[in-house]
Amino acid sequence: MTSLLLDRTTWDLCVTASRDIAVASAPYCVLQDVATAVRTFVGECWYDTAKGIAYFNLVLGVGQSPAAFRAQVEATARAVSGVADARCVLTAIGADRVLSGAILVTLTTGGTASVSF
Numbered sequence: 001m002t003s004l005l006l007d008r009t010t011w012d013l014c015v016t017a018s019r020d021i022a023v024a025s026a027p028y029c030v031l032q033d034v035a036t037a038v039r040t041f042v043g044e045c046w047y048d049t050a051k052g053i054a055y056f057n058l059v060l061g062v063g064q065s066p067a068a069f070r071a072q073v074e075a076t077a078r079a080v081s082g083v084a085d086a087r088c089v090l091t092a093i094g095a096d097r098v099l100s101g102a103i104l105v106t107l108t109t110g111g112t113a114s115v116s117f
Contacts, residue, residue: 001025002029027082033081034086037052038053038103038115042054053072070090073086082109084110086104086106102114
């Protein structure tokens with residue numbers, strides 16, 4: 001399994017030293033795909049408008065419980081190919097409205113890793 005490699009800062013494509021588009025392989029590509037899926041707003045993907053999280057309707061500007069947000073993130077992460085299970089852990093919900101945490105991912109190969117946000 002491979003995926004196009006994205007720069008961790010700009011979330012844009014990376015190139016190799018020979019100026020080819022860089023690719024990522026498992027297990028990193030699975031974690032990158034989880035991060036991309038969780039960053040996607042419902043309706044944003046023109047090829048499948050059902051993918052993503054309903055940020056506008058259910059998250060942004062709406063009083064929501066942390067448990068409901070965790071459930072949405074976990075369901076979205078589990079839908080990614082190569083993911084056997086996912087658990088969202090919120091580490092801080094600040095007064096300045098900044099949310100941080102991690103998604104603990106169990107891969108179908110049996111390995112585990114995490115994606116921070």
